[in-house]
Amino acid sequence: MVKFEYLEPKSLKEACELLEQHPDDGKLIAGGTALLIMMRMRLLNPGYIISLEKIPDFNYIRYDDKEGLRIGAGARHREIELSPAVRTHYPLIHETFRKVAQPRIRNMGTIGGNLCQGDPLTDPGASLMALDAELTLAGAKGKRVIPLEQFFIDYYQTDLRPGEILTEIRVPPPAKGLGWSHIKFMPRSQEDFATVGVALTLSVRNDHCEDIRLALNSVAPTILRAKRAEGVLRGKKVTDQLLREMGETAATEVDPMDDNRGSADYKRELVKVLVRRAAQEALQKL
Secondary structure (H helix, E strand, C coil), X not given: CCCCEEECCCXXXXXXXXXXXXXXXXXXXCCCCCHHHHHHCCCCCCCEEEECCCCCCCCCEEEECCCEEEEECCCEHHHHHHCHHHHHHCHHHHHHHHCCCCHHHHCCCEHHXXXXXXXXXXXXXXXXXXXXXXXXXXXXXXXXXXXXXXXXXXXXXXXXXXXXXXXXXXXXXXXXXXXXXXXXXXXXXXCCCCCEEEEEEEEEECCEEEXXXXXXXXXXXXXXXXXXXXXXXXXXXXXHHHHHHHHHXXXXXXXXXXXXXXXXXXXXXXXXXXXXXXXXXXXXXX
């Protein structure tokens, strides 16, 4: 049995102060779906658990035509999945969150906890990255805003500084005529982690790709943007040959590992196929 002291701050300021007081053995908990598993496996043994449950206005989902989508870090996956604003204006987010694990997990797990865990196998980060999401990080010394693609540093490592808490995820207003796709290839059941995950958005004018965002999960130490693959298509006339080249280039940007979901070589081959397929699906939605 892991012994710890359970703390329930009533404000964000108090939570940041508690984190600063316990920099080495203090851990935040929101939904607990990741933290509790790690504690049971003895991968973590915190002396203090700092709950974010009683912090007011921490789980909102708000949409504005000018500001875009703002999601409090305490919002549950299921709340985001079922949000009318998300379903209407950000179908890529809706589709992604619909595929996360199964309803019992989605009813507990929070988006803030998901991102801060830094697990490269999870799905939401890739789709939010493909939509140019930004994160607001708050600490005792103030707030800072960073692009999501800069947040993931290494395997289970993020850019969170000591005493900082992720408070909000902001997604820009949806572009008109944006094609999108999310493909999650799973080796076993619907609730499993992906062998390869692909999130893609693109816009096309006169048969030429104006812009594109391609993010991948489960194929490297972090969720990543495949920027060289994006460059294969951006500004050029869309052809089957270019889509194939984009998939092949994306496979050179990943660094997968052998595991029970497949070998590294198998995952690279999947990247080639699924990136091309994701682009084809996105084009069909324009």
